[in-house]
Amino acid sequence: MPKQLILNAFAMQAPGHLNPGLFRYPKDKGSQYKNLDHWIELARKLEAAKFHAIFFADVLGGYDVYKGPANLEPTIPAAAQFPINDPLYSIPALAAATESISFGVTASTTYDAPYAHARRFSTVDHLSNGRVGWNIVTSYLDSAARNFGLNTQIEHDERYRIADEYLHVVYKLWEGSWRDGAVKNDQTGYADPRAVRQIHHKGKYFTVPGPHLCEPSPQRTPFLLQAGTSTAGRAFAAKHAEAIFLNGHTPELVRPSVDSIRKQAAEFGRDPADIKIVAGVLVIVGPTDEAARAKYEELLKYGDHEGALALFGGWSGYDLAKYDEDQDFRFVEAPAVRSMVNHWASTVPGSENIKWNRRTIAEWLLIGGNGAKIIGSPKTVADELERWVEVADVDGFNLSYASVPETFDDIIEYLLPELRRRGLFWEDYAVKGGTMRENFYGKKGQTRLPETHPGAQYFWREGEEIPKYAIRQEEEEKQKEKQDETKEGTEEKKEKQDEAKEKTEEQKASN
Numbered sequence: 001m002p003k004q005l006i007l008n009a010f011a012m013q014a015p016g017h018l019n020p021g022l023f024r025y026p027k028d029k030g031s032q033y034k035n036l037d038h039w040i041e042l043a044r045k046l047e048a049a050k051f052h053a054i055f056f057a058d059v060l061g062g063y064d065v066y067k068g069p070a071n072l073e074p075t076i077p078a079a080a081q082f083p084i085n086d087p088l089y090s091i092p093a094l095a096a097a098t099e100s101i102s103f104g105v106t107a108s109t110t111y112d113a114p115y116a117h118a119r120r121f122s123t124v125d126h127l128s129n130g131r132v133g134w135n136i137v138t139s140y141l142d143s144a145a146r147n148f149g150l151n152t153q154i155e156h157d158e159r160y161r162i163a164d165e166y167l168h169v170v171y172k173l174w175e176g177s178w179r180d181g182a183v184k185n186d187q188t189g190y191a192d193p194r195a196v197r198q199i200h201h202k203g204k205y206f207t208v209p210g211p212h213l214c215e216p217s218p219q220r221t222p223f224l225l226q227a228g229t230s231t232a233g234r235a236f237a238a239k240h241a242e243a244i245f246l247n248g249h250t251p252e253l254v255r256p257s258v259d260s261i262r263k264q265a266a267e268f269g270r271d272p273a274d275i276k277i278v279a280g281v282l283v284i285v286g287p288t289d290e291a292a293r294a295k296y297e298e299l300l301k302y303g304d305h306e307g308a309l310a311l312f313g314g315w316s317g318y319d320l321a322k323y324d325e326d327q328d329f330r331f332v333e334a335p336a337v338r339s340m341v342n343h344w345a346s347t348v349p350g351s352e353n354i355k356w357n358r359r360t361i362a363e364w365l366l367i368g369g370n371g372a373k374i375i376g377s378p379k380t381v382a383d384e385l386e387r388w389v390e391v392a393d394v395d396g397f398n399l400s401y402a403s404v405p406e407t408f409d410d411i412i413e414y415l416l417p418e419l420r421r422r423g424l425f426w427e428d429y430a431v432k433g434g435t436m437r438e439n440f441y442g443k444k445g446q447t448r449l450p451e452t453h454p455g456a457q458y459f460w461r462e463g464e465e466i467p468k469y470a471i472r473q474e475e476e477e478k479q480k481e482k483q484d485e486t487k488e489g490t491e492e493k494k495e496k497q498d499e500a501k502e503k504t505e506e507q508k509a510s511n
Contacts, residue, residue, distance in 0.1 A: 006396025008055040013087045015079035018369035021304025028403040040097045047101035049412045056087035058106035061143030065313030067321045078307020095128035100429040102436035104133040109163040111148045118173040121222050122214035130218030130435030135225040160232040165203045172199040174221045176458035176467045177212035223436040238264035243276040247371045249347040251392035270452045276395040282368030284375045285414045299402045303366030328355045367402045378418035
């Protein structure tokens with residue numbers, strides 16, 4: 001049987017996501033991002049088509065590297081992910097207007113406190129009946145760091161070390177602060193006070209006594225998504241994520257990352273099959289290859305080149321305005337830029353002999369950003385998606401848009417019937433009205449983290465006086481106290497020996 005695909009709509013609550021300037025396109029409704037009815041209409045449309053989720057990207061600063069420093073002049077006219085609203089606040093309304101579609105929401109471990117974060121996501125998990133996921137990010141923009149009181153970003157791998165402890169804090173709050181069955185809601189009281197406990201977390205980065213302010217939500221821990229592609233990011237994803245978002249120009253380039261993540265997951269004691277790999281792709285589909293290509297060329301006319309270069313500056317940290325306008329970036333000294341551009345040059349059809357100057361880079365990034373682009377008829381697109389599944393071993397796709405909702409309308413009209421004809425996409429949700437975790441795993445009743453997930457060690461099960469992790473934590477603290485006492489005693493003994501030795505030497509000297 002062919003693998004049935006996970007399909008998410010990749011969106012952002014901003015006038016433009018990966019399509020700077022496209023708000024000018026007559027059919028685009030991106031500028032309605034402030035209107036809740038706009039998002040409700042889109043959610044209902046995608047649910048009717050049986051999309052798994054809407055995956056909301058987010059950033060906490062402006063793209064101000066290009067023509068910088070701290071310059072938003074190219075970004076603002078293009079609406080290049082600026083302005084942008086916090087997506088979490090809209091989820092209860094979208095959930096109330098739908099039944100089964102889920103919502104992935106991006107939130108940062110670098111700037112949000114874990115105690116408040118746990119409360120917000122528990123609240124939304126309650127109000128959505130368990131249809132929310134958390135896209136875990138450590139944030140990558142210097143502009144965000146400055147606005148949160150830092151001079152520059154925290155070092156990359158250190159951000160992931162902070163994130164790892166952050167996850168253990170929220171696992172304790174979500175899974176280990178309220179015992180299963182704690183809520184009674186009867187004549188004896190609302191909840192059993194013996195079944196609600198402080199978590200007493202004391203770590204390197206966080207001190208959180210607890211208890212969690214919210215009672216257990218349908219999923220307790222929201223479905224966990226992550227998008228790190230660095231060495232530290234992949235290791236973090238292999239340990240914590242249930243779905244991983246990967247970007248790449250070809251399936252051949254993505255496959256090593258997929259293999260690495262699944263291998264590391266097994267080393268962490270997890271079932272690699274529990275991790276769903278979702279690739280980012282822009283699909284422009286039409287009744288024929290020619291019609292799809294004509295649509296793409298038409299859309300490009302509305303793209304904003306300066307906005308595209310502003311996005312590139314934020315993603316890469318490099319200001320291309322510092323280079324000559326006609327310079328070929330395949331041969332620049334900056335290794336990161338050279339590597340990225342050479343990837344494009346080797347994978348974009350017909351671009352081998354093109355000069356990859358600023359204009360070429362901007363045109364490549366105008367629609368769909370730094371990701372794969374599949375343009376063609378339903379057969380052409382479905383063939384390529386199947387190739388991605390076979391070559392890269394991905395489980396599905398985050399489908400970005402050039403124009404909202406038109407891009408999704410075309411996918412629903414042209415592509416989904418072809419995928420269903422091939423047995424690649426479901427006819428209905430695996431669990432109608434189910435949680436995000438149930439529908440991503442396709443298992444009714446799978447509302448909680450899988451047993452092999454590291455968060456499962458914090459489960460406080462019914463019948464346990466205190467959770468097992470707390471017993472381990474107490475034993476570790478006692479062991480540490482004993483070691484500290486032993487160390488202190490050893491140091492005191494050595495100090496006395498040194499004093500005695502010093503007195504002996506003084507007596508010898510006086511004699």
